[in-house]
Amino acid sequence: MYFFCSWVMDWQNDILEKIKILFRGIGQVMFQNNALSGLLMLVGVLLNSWQMALLAIAGNVVSTLAAYFSGYSREDIRNGLYGFNGTLVGIAIGVFMPITVASLLLLVAGSCLSTWIARLFGLQRLVSGFTTPFIISVWILLVACNWMMPSLLLPSGDAVTAQTLSFLQAFCLNIGQVMFQGNTVLAGVFFLLGILVNSRINGLYTILGALLPIPFALLLGVDYAALNAGLMGYNGVLCAIALGDRTWKGGVWAVMAVLLSVLLQIGGMEWGITTLTAPFVVAVWIVAGLQQLDRKAKTETTNG
Numbered sequence: 001m002y003f004f005c006s007w008v009m010d011w012q013n014d015i016l017e018k019i020k021i022l023f024r025g026i027g028q029v030m031f032q033n034n035a036l037s038g039l040l041m042l043v044g045v046l047l048n049s050w051q052m053a054l055l056a057i058a059g060n061v062v063s064t065l066a067a068y069f070s071g072y073s074r075e076d077i078r079n080g081l082y083g084f085n086g087t088l089v090g091i092a093i094g095v096f097m098p099i100t101v102a103s104l105l106l107l108v109a110g111s112c113l114s115t116w117i118a119r120l121f122g123l124q125r126l127v128s129g130f131t132t133p134f135i136i137s138v139w140i141l142l143v144a145c146n147w148m149m150p151s152l153l154l155p156s157g158d159a160v161t162a163q164t165l166s167f168l169q170a171f172c173l174n175i176g177q178v179m180f181q182g183n184t185v186l187a188g189v190f191f192l193l194g195i196l197v198n199s200r201i202n203g204l205y206t207i208l209g210a211l212l213p214i215p216f217a218l219l220l221g222v223d224y225a226a227l228n229a230g231l232m233g234y235n236g237v238l239c240a241i242a243l244g245d246r247t248w249k250g251g252v253w254a255v256m257a258v259l260l261s262v263l264l265q266i267g268g269m270e271w272g273i274t275t276l277t278a279p280f281v282v283a284v285w286i287v288a289g290l291q292q293l294d295r296k297a298k299t300e301t302t303n304g
Contacts, residue, residue, distance in 0.1 A: 017078075019035075020035040021064060021077065021078055021080060021083065022038070022057065022060055022061065022064070022080075022083065023035035023036070023037075023038030023039045023042065023080075024038055024078070024079060024080030024083065025038065025060045025063075025064060025080035025081075025082070025083020025084050025086070025087055026038035026039075026041050026042050026056065026060060026080070026083070026084065026087050027041060027080060027084075027194060027198070028079070028080040028081060028083065028084035029041070029084045029087055029088060029131075029178065029179060030178060030191065030194070030195055030202075030206075030237075030238070030241060031202065031238075031241050031242065032194060032195055032198045032199065032202065033079050033080060033198075034194075034197065034198035036194070036197050036198070037194040037195060037197055037198045038080070038194065039194075040190050040191075040193050040194035040197065041179070041190060041191050041194040042056065042057070043190050044176065044179075044181060044186065044187040044188070044189070044190030044191050044194070045091070045179060045181055045187060047184055047186045047187055047190065048176070048181045048183050048184045048186075048187045049094070049181075049183070051094055051099060052091050052094045052095075052180070052181075055090040055091055055093055055094045055099075055107065056087045056090045056091050056179070057087075057090070058090050058104075058107060058111075059086040059087050059088070059089045059090020059091070059093070059107055059110075059111045060083040060084075060086050060087040060090065060111075061083075061086075062086055062090075062107070062108050062111035062112060063082055063083055063085060063086020063087075063089070063111040063112065063114055063115045064077060064080075064082050064083045064086065064115075066082070066086075066111065066112040066115040066116070067082035067115045067118075067119075070115070070116070070119070072115075072119055076122075081118070082115050082118060084131075084134075085111075085114035085115070085117075085118055085131060085133040085134040085137070086111035086114050086115065086134075087179075088114075088131060088134040088138075088179065088180075088277075089107065089110040089111045089114050089134055089137050089138060090107055090111060091179055091180050092110075092134070092138045092141075092180065092276075093106060093107045093110070093141075094180075095154075095180050096138075096141075096142060096145075096153060096154060097145070097152055097153060097154060098152075098154060100152070102149070102152055103152060106141050106145070106152075109141070110137040110138060110140075110141050111137075113133075113136075113137045113140070114133040114134050114136075114137040115133070117129070117132070117133035117136055117137065118133040121133065127285050127288070128284075128288075130238075130242070130277075130280070130281050130284065131238075131276075131277040131280070131281060132281050134276070134277070135276045135277060135278050135281065138274075138276060139274070139276075142274060161223075161225055162223070162224035162225040162227075162228050163224065164224060165214075165218070165224050165227055165228065166228050167214065168185065169185055169228050169230075170214055170227045170228050170230060170232075170233070171188070171210050171211060171214070171233075172185035172186075172187075172188030172189060172210075172230070173185065173188055173228070173229060173230025173233075173234075174188070174209070174210040174213065174214075174230045174232070174233025174234055174236065174237060175187075175188035175189075175191045175192055175206060175210050175230075175233075175234070175237055176188035176191060176230060176234075177229070177230035177231065177233070177234035178191065178234045178237055178238060178277075179191070182229050182230055182231075188210075188230075191206075192206055192207070195241070201244070201245070201246060202241050202244070204244075205240040205241050205244035205254060206237055206240065206241060208240050208244070208251075208254065208255070208258070209233065209236040209237035209238070209239060209240030209241065209254070209258050210233050210236070210237050212233075212236060212240075212255065212258050212259070213232045213233035213236045213258060213259075213261075213262045214227060214232070214233065216259055216262050217232040217233075217262055217266075220262070220263075220266060222266065226269070231265065231269070232262055232265060232266075233262075234277070234280075235261035235262075235264070235265055235275075235277060235279040235280035235283065236257075236258035236259075236261050236262060236280075238261075238277060238280040238284075239254060239257035239258045239260075239261050239280050239283050239284055239287075240254045240255075240257070240258055242254075242257070242280075242284050243257050243284060243287060243288075253287050253290075253291060256287055256290075257283045257284055257286075257287040258283075260279075260283040260286060260287065261279040261280050261282075261283040262279075264278070264279035264282055264283060265279040
């Protein structure tokens with residue numbers, strides 16, 4: 001009887017750990033290695049669309065299993081580092097394609113591809129991959145579909161006009177659009193709660209990253225519709241979390257990256273590019289390069 005109870009407890013603990021891995025993978029989309037953070041973020045997605053929530057789970061599970069069967073680091077897998085890109089790929093499938101057998105097969109392919117690309121980034125130390133595996137995977141899927149199966153892609157929505165700025169909506173959707181959630185402010189609220197339960201400093205930088213793009217984009221003449229849809233700020237949110245720390249200099253670097261991401265987003269939209277989170281990645285890479293130059297200059301000054 002003792003051995004049976006022990007086996008049941010081990011089995012329950014094993015299931016619980018796998019569920020935590022799933023939620024950590026969702027939380028890692030916004031740099032939160034915390035299962036509760038991921039759960040709150042999944043609730044945010046669910047409040048917008050139950051289909052997208054299921055696609056997020058599917059992409060997460062597929063990308064994590066791809067890492068497991070490829071023999072990648074078990075510690076990285078436990079920390080959700082192979083789940084967050086797959087989470088975004090899964091949601092992207094629901095954004096750009098109808099849910100069909102073909103699109104679900106592409107979800108599997110894209111999620112696996114994101115894991116293998118993430119591993120390639122892990123083999124070098126020049127730059128951090130961040131969401132690059134998701135970006136590359138989705139770009140490949142979109143190009144392939146546009147070339148071979150254009151009927152599989154959903155048509156672009158009609159242009160939306162707005163006469164006024166809805167500040168609260170813009171702020172919340174700047175956070176929600178990190179995971180394509182642009183139809184309810186509640187998604188952004190739950191994303192912010194998910195961050196705050198893990199890190200108050202990350203929560204503060206999330207607020208900064210969501211607020212700062214609004215006046216900056218207004219100064220640049222961005223139309224209210226794009227602002228109200230959260231399209232100007234979601235990259236800034238990721239930039240702020242990635243670079244912000246408890247020092248004033250960390251705040252300066254974060255602000256610099258946020259503003260740069262807005263410029264990159266505007267440029268990408270002007271060129272008709274499906275930017276995804278590329279402005280965030282490029283902005284952080286540039287600022288990280290400047291940080292290295294700053295540290296090198298200080299070292300040379302000290303040694304000199």
